[in-house]
Amino acid sequence: xxxxxxxxxxxxxxxxxxxxxxxxxRKKGTENLVIVGIRTRGEHLARxxxxxxxxxxxxxxxxxxxxxxxxxxxxxxxxDQPQLKSTEILFDVTGKEVVLVxxxxxxxxxxxxxxxxxxxxxxxxxxxxxxxxxRGHRELPIKADFIGKSVPTSLKQEIRVLMTEIDxxxxxxxxxxxxxxxxxxx
Amino acid sequence: xxxxxxxxxxxxGVSKEELTLILDTAASFREIxxxxxxxxxPLQGKTVVNLFFESSTRTRIxxxxxxxxxxxxxxxxxxxxxxxxxxxxxxxxxRNIEAMKIDMVVIRxxxxxxxxxxxxxxxxxxxxxxxxxxEHPTQGLLDMYTLREKFGTLEGLRVxxxxxxxxxxVARSNIFGLITMGAHVSICGxxxxxxxDMEHLGVKVYxxxxxxxxxxxxxxxxxxxxxxxxxxxxxxxxxxxxxFGLTKEKVAAARKPITIMHPGPINRDVExxxxxxxxxHSVILQQVTNGVAIRMAVLYLLGTTN
Numbered sequence: 230x231x232x233x234x235x236x237x238x239x240x241x242x243x244x245x246x247x248x249x250x251x252x253x254x255r256k257k258g259t260e261n262l263v264i265v266g267i268r269t270r271g272e273h274l275a276r277x278x279x280x281x282x283x284x285x286x287x288x289x290x291x292x293x294x295x296x297x298x299x300x301x302x303x304x305x306x307x308x309d310q311p312q313l314k315s316t317e318i319l320f321d322v323t324g325k326e327v328v329l330v331x332x333x334x335x336x337x338x339x340x341x342x343x344x345x346x347x348x349x350x351x352x353x354x355x356x357x358x359x360x361x362x363x364r365g366h367r368e369l370p371i372k373a374d375f376i377g378k379s380v381p382t383s384l385k386q387e388i389r390v391l392m393t394e395i396d397x398x399x400x401x402x403x404x405x406x407x408x409x410x411x412x413x414x415x
Numbered sequence: 416x417x418x419x420x421x422x423x424x425x426x427x428g429v430s431k432e433e434l435t436l437i438l439d440t441a442a443s444f445r446e447i448x449x450x451x452x453x454x455x456x457p458l459q460g461k462t463v464v465n466l467f468f469e470s471s472t473r474t475r476i477x478x479x480x481x482x483x484x485x486x487x488x489x490x491x492x493x494x495x496x497x498x499x500x501x502x503x504x505x506x507x508x509x510r511n512i513e514a515m516k517i518d519m520v521v522i523r524x525x526x527x528x529x530x531x532x533x534x535x536x537x538x539x540x541x542x543x544x545x546x547x548x549x550e551h552p553t554q555g556l557l558d559m560y561t562l563r564e565k566f567g568t569l570e571g572l573r574v575x576x577x578x579x580x581x582x583x584x585v586a587r588s589n590i591f592g593l594i595t596m597g598a599h600v601s602i603c604g605x606x607x608x609x610x611x612d613m614e615h616l617g618v619k620v621y622x623x624x625x626x627x628x629x630x631x632x633x634x635x636x637x638x639x640x641x642x643x644x645x646x647x648x649x650x651x652x653x654x655x656x657x658x659f660g661l662t663k664e665k666v667a668a669a670r671k672p673i674t675i676m677h678p679g680p681i682n683r684d685v686e687x688x689x690x691x692x693x694x695x696h697s698v699i700l701q702q703v704t705n706g707v708a709i710r711m712a713v714l715y716l717l718g719t720t721n
Contacts, residue, residue, distance in 0.1 A: 296443070299455040304719050310417040312439075313715070315446040349452050 235362075235380050235388075236401035244377040245274070248359060249281035251375055252328060259286050261354065263325045265293040267343050268314055270332035273394040274361060278330065293318030295329075300342035316346065323351035328375070332390040334360040337371035362401055364388050417720050422541040423713055424530045425550035426592040434596060438560050441705070441712035447484070448708060458487035458718050462517040466509070467544070468494040468524040473679055473703065474544050474554070478521050481710035487718070490517070505529060506536050513537050519718055522546070540717045548582050553713060554678055555588025557706040559596065561698050562633055564705070565674055569596040575627050576600070577659060578637030578686055579608040579648075585678045589635060590616055603627050604659060607648040624658070624665055633674040636661055636687045652685050662688040672696045679703070 236244065256262055259282060266275025272294045279290040294317040298304070301311070329343055340358060347356065359375035364382045380403065382388060387404040391397070416436050426434070447453055463482045467475055475491070482489045492512070494500070499508060509520070520537065522530050523544040530543035545551040563569050574593055580586045580602050593600045594617045601619040602609060613620050621627040639655060649655050666673050675687070675697045683689045692699060 299457045299715075304457055310716065310720055312416065313443045315443045317446075345456070349455070350450065 231405040233403045234400055235403050236378060238399040241399040241401070244361065245277050246281055248361075248375055248377055249278050249285060252278070252359070253282055253285055256326065259288045259290055261324070261326045262328065263291045263293060263320065263322065264328050264330060265295050265318065265322075265347065266330045267339060268294060268296050269395065270390050270392055271295075271330045273392045274332060275330040278328075278359070291320050293320065293322075295343055295346055297339060297342040297346050300346045302338060302342065316350075318350060321351055322347065322353045325353050326355045326357075327353045328357050328359050330359045332361050332392075333388050334358070334363045334371075334373050334376075335366055335388075337367045337369035340371050341369050361390060362388055418716050421717060421720070422530070422534050422543075423552050423717060424534070424541065424543045426552045426555050426588045426595070427550065429552075429592070429595065431595050431597075434556070434559070434592060437556055437709070437712050437716065438563060440716060441556070441560055441708040444711040444715070445705065445708040447711075448704065453484050454486060455484065456486045457715055458482070458485040460488075461519065461718055462488045462490065463519040463521065463714070463718075464490045464492060464512055464517050464539075465544075466492050466512070466520055466522045466524075468499065468505075468522070468529075469545070471523055471544070473706070474523065474551075477703070477706045478542075478544060478553075478710050481707050481714055482521075484707070485711055485714055485718070487519075487714070505532065509533055509537055513539060519714070542713060542717065545584055547584065548587075549584055550588045550591075551584040552588050552592075553706070553710055554585050555592045556713070557702055557709040558585075558589055558635060558676055558678070559592050560705045560709055561676060561702045562598075562674070564701070565698060566632065569593060569598045572598045572633070573631045574598050574600050574633045574635060575603055575621070575631045576635045576637065577603045577624070577661065578639055579643060580604055580613065580637070581608050581610050582640065582643065583637050585635075586637060590618055594618070601627055601631065605649055605655075608643070624661070625668070628666060628668050628673070629670065631669075631673055632671075633676060634661060634666075635676045635678075638678065638680060639682060639686045641682070652682075656685050660684070660686055660688065661691055663690050663694070666691065674698055676702055 264275045264279050266272035275292050279292045282290050296314045296316045298311050298313045357374040360373045361377040363373055363376045363379045387406050389402045391400045393399050418433050465478055479489055519540045521542045521544050525547050527547035527549035529546045530541050533541045543552055566572055576586045590600055603621040675691050677699050681692055
């Protein structure tokens, strides 16, 4: 299987830094800002962004973790059940400006699930989407507000984000696969 | 990972991995119960029938809440006032209800094996909510969940089930589940209320509370059914209380405080003194809360796979 590294650990760090700066620049600070990461890699990305924003602004930013399993549109009819984990959002999202964080934006179905999960918890004033990689092939009318890197892909390719918290390095890798990549799209 | 069976009939034969999956899934649902909006969508469009041929408050309400919180459509059936009182058989009742296009059945019945029987006549997923003296798997699971929440693990935990073991489906489900998870299970009660050869299930048998009190981390106290006295299995409630009723004075002999569980409804000051039932080491109300999470987990795991 052919693999290409599209982001190495150095540019991974720079990309996260740039995204953190973009968020505070466009939001003009951290007033009312909360960061919500989608399990599993979105969670770690959210924590890194929050830490960086704290360094830049000197103010703490609240981080929440969203598990979207119960809101997936392919929950039934799968052969294997996805492991259900908890949502850990220990603050009221009502009235907050939420930056929703995920590693890869692909079909948009994960984000649709996340929006439903999030609005079941309250009524945020605003939700914006931040992704590390946008690989295209949307199936729903969803777009990201903050993008680390746009990587044009074919459906035969797969994007894998590695993070030191769970993998052995920070990197984004492009893999050539045999089948239609959409099976693992959500 | 998913459950091997599309029904939950008992904990006998359910593997450690499957039990762990149910308990872990319930932990995720437990968090949802603390949210302002307690409803999630995974069973949207599924219809669940609660088929209760025996009276029940806690279990029926718990199942119904679990079903509604997973967004299922719920139909309740109670045998009184139904065609069962006109002599309809279980098979006919069940098949008629299934003909109305339903997906899951939760059944409580006085006959052991009634849930098994339904799996042979219906296509729906069947969940046993108590069949005679046989099993009550969701009660066993919620007791295990409550113990795991309190102690962190079930491995090596010493649990004693006290009371009428013979007529208790709660005892059987607890024994099967806890032993699979590696707990040390003992039972205690009068000889007339403990079946012979229980040691074969891997439990230690006691007939005196004083002997078991220094040996346990938790007691699961069973309800003593008042009609058992009428059949002569013990002389009087006062005598039962004196020998097998748990009281503050008796458990004070333990070196560490013992956790107290009870599946309800409690006969206060018969099998369990009021001060222990309401005391700081009682987890009886946590059991009730956890029951909803456990039932959500079981419904979710059975209802979302084919």
